[in-house]
Amino acid sequence: MTRYLHLSAFMAALLFATAAGAVEPRSGYDFLPPEFQAMQDDPFENPGMFTVDLGRELFNAPGDDGTSCATCHGADGEQLRPARIARYPVFSPKLNGPVTLQKQIDLCREERMNEFPLTYDDPSLVALETFVRHRARGEPVKVDVSGPMQPYYKEGERLFRTRIGQLQMACSHCHEQYTGAMLRDQLLNQAQTNAFPTHRLLTQDISSLHRKLRDCFATLRAMPFQPGSEEYINLEVYMNARGNGLPIETPGIRR
Numbered sequence: 001m002t003r004y005l006h007l008s009a010f011m012a013a014l015l016f017a018t019a020a021g022a023v024e025p026r027s028g029y030d031f032l033p034p035e036f037q038a039m040q041d042d043p044f045e046n047p048g049m050f051t052v053d054l055g056r057e058l059f060n061a062p063g064d065d066g067t068s069c070a071t072c073h074g075a076d077g078e079q080l081r082p083a084r085i086a087r088y089p090v091f092s093p094k095l096n097g098p099v100t101l102q103k104q105i106d107l108c109r110e111e112r113m114n115e116f117p118l119t120y121d122d123p124s125l126v127a128l129e130t131f132v133r134h135r136a137r138g139e140p141v142k143v144d145v146s147g148p149m150q151p152y153y154k155e156g157e158r159l160f161r162t163r164i165g166q167l168q169m170a171c172s173h174c175h176e177q178y179t180g181a182m183l184r185d186q187l188l189n190q191a192q193t194n195a196f197p198t199h200r201l202l203t204q205d206i207s208s209l210h211r212k213l214r215d216c217f218a219t220l221r222a223m224p225f226q227p228g229s230e231e232y233i234n235l236e237v238y239m240n241a242r243g244n245g246l247p248i249e250t251p252g253i254r255r
Contacts, residue, residue, distance in 0.1 A: 025243045028254055031180075031189040036201070040253040048130065048199035048251025051206040055131025058124055063113045069105075069128070072112060082136035086248060089237050091148045098152045098237050102129040102208065103228070120228025126208050130197040133250040141194050141248060143241040156238025159231060165222025171235075186255055192243040193236070195252020202255055209236055 029037060039045045059069040059077055073079045088101035099107070102120065105128050109115040118125050145153035160171045174183065175191035182188070196209040207215075210227035213235060217224040225231045 025192055025246050026190055027192050027194055027243075027246050027249065028189040029195065029249060029252065031187045032253065036253050040195075040249065046199065046251060046253065047204075048197075048206060048253070051127050051130045051197070051199070052134045052251060055127035055129070055134075058128050059131055063109075063115050065114045067113050069108065069113075072108075077132060077135045080132065080135045082139035082248075083142070085133060085136035086139040086142050087144065089143065089149075089152075089233065089240065098149060098233055100233060100236055101133060102126070103233075105129060105132065120226070121208050121210055126197055126206060129208065130206060130251055133197065133248060136248045137250060138247050140245050141240060141243050143237065143244060145237065145241045149237065152234050152237045153241055154238075156234035156236070159235055160238055164217065165220035167220045167222075169220050171216065190243075191239065192246055193239045194243050194246040195249040195254060197250060198252040198254045200254055206251065207254075209239075 029040065032040070039047075043049050056076060059073075060075060062068045062071075070077070085101065088104065089098040090104075091097070092099040102125050106117055106120075106125055110117045143149075163170050171191060174188050178188050179190050180188065193209055196212070197206050198212075199205070200207045200212075208227065210229075210232045213232050214224040214227065
């Protein structure tokens with residue numbers, strides 16, 4: 001694999017700084033070519049906006065009992081608070097564990113609208129998550145990993161740094177040690193999550209974070225976990241928190 005990695009002197013210095021902990025989080029947006037940045041910035045050119053519109057329809061649509069997400073949160077989510085959206089995942093005393101934004105949406109559907117729960121990463125949930133997170137676009141990510149969230153954060157970090165699969169590589173190899181290097185035709189970024197759910201140019205559709213994690217595991221020839229698994233939720237806690245301060249970009253454009 002090393003034959004695909006080409007580091008300039010500048011990038012070598014950048015890697016040294018990263019290892020020393022001197023580099024601030026950088027959005028994957030910074031690693032995109034200008035034409036893809038322009039696509040993300042333009043709501044008429046960003047293909048992820050189709051999913052935002054679908055999520056908006058689902059948000060406003062009444063369920064069997066006549067209530068909708070809009071019943072509590074206003075038409076088009078006008079009463080949603082961006083700062084609260086930017087805090088997810090959060091610790092739930094009721095469930096005694098972390099709850100992702102997508103899971104919270106499904107819990108609200110079940111408890112407040114009397115709807116059947118959906119499986120994690122169901123297309124409707126991904127669309128709703130995309131719409132809700134888009135409402136917080138520009139809000140800095142602010143995940144609190146103190147107190148009861150600390151064990152989940154640490155477990156997510158452990159998995160992020162654990163060698164997996166037949167290639168015996170960890171997430172940290174690509175996204176810390178080799179940030180800024182070329183892997184075939186792709187510039188490796190920091191794997192920040194502030195743009196998820198994001199439109200992936202490779203698959204030409206919206207990808208949740210857990211789906212992207214499954215793809216990464218498969219690339220490393222490792223057995224993926226299921227979306228919504230304890231392992232991926234812990235990774236989401238860690239990865240969202242390591243991007244604290246970055247603005248939410250949902251829906252982003254990524255390769």
